[in-house]
Amino acid sequence: MVNLDSIKLLVSNDTIDFIAKNGQVELGHIEGLTYKNKVNFDKIGIRGLNRISIDNLKNTTTIEVSAKILGKDYIQGINKNTIEQVIQTINDKNYVKFNDKSFIDNATLLRMDVTDNVKMQLLDRTILYKTLSTIPLPKVIQTTLWNTKQNLGVCWKGTQTSLKDRIIAYDKTMQLKFKDKTLHITDYANKVMNDFKDVIRFEQNLVSLEAIRGYYKTNNLKDVLISDVKANYLKFDKMTRNNKELVLFEDEYYGMNFKQIRNKLGDERIIDMHNFEWDRILNFIKIHNKNNWHRYQKELIDVFNKMQQKKGNEQSLINTIKKELLYA
8 A cells, every 4th residue: 555754735726615814825916916826824833734835826726744644643644544534634724625525536746755664673773774775786876874863774865867766764763753843742642652663664755747657657646545556665676676685784893903804704705605515615725725724724614603603593684675565
């Protein structure tokens, strides 16, 4: 099911049943006549409802809203099951009232954030994001690791200028705790925080009609919400399709100098290239160290045993995430 967070919608003014009189009016002038060109409701102070702009000349209205408007049900996101609740909540604020059915049938998406909440219980979540930030990707994708006291996650951003291309994976609980100031003055803050416990939020920003239609073949709100397209899965799969499995790793190089790291990686490469077969590894050592192979044998067998132990407990992070995104 398609789940959205922040969206910008365009809808015909014919779907409006009521407009409050306290909007900010922009006047227009045609042939000496003055008329209400636009009526804007900005900085409304309502959680999740950012802006409503009514354009009388174009007979259209744009609404900027996020899933935060769902209150205690924030984790559900804007989807086919909650869209009526979103519209009803907007209507209840008495700024602009829309006809529910007409709105859903006619609204189009101008911008949208596609989200998936992946739950993974980990002792150290920093390791996960460090691992994700090391995925080898095409040069057109730039990777940034966020690792501060108030922000933990990874951003993958396309470097091409013709099409904005961005997907992020981040610690949603941390984001809510430090960035979502309006949440903590509500009476449902604890519920929302508990709902998002252990959640890795994957979020893809589709900021143009081209980007939206690239996945859904349409930007009609109703058609997008009932679509079976898994945009975040498709994006992540495309990014990682040609990579070997990426394994969740501990910071095994902590406390080592660069020379020690190089030696360790070299030993691991020798072991890996001989497919963990000790007889072949030992033969390789003897061939290239005729006079001192005993010394290197002792060093490599220690690395060999640690790698064998680790190999049995490794988790394929990429495949796990793909599975979660596919069935989210």
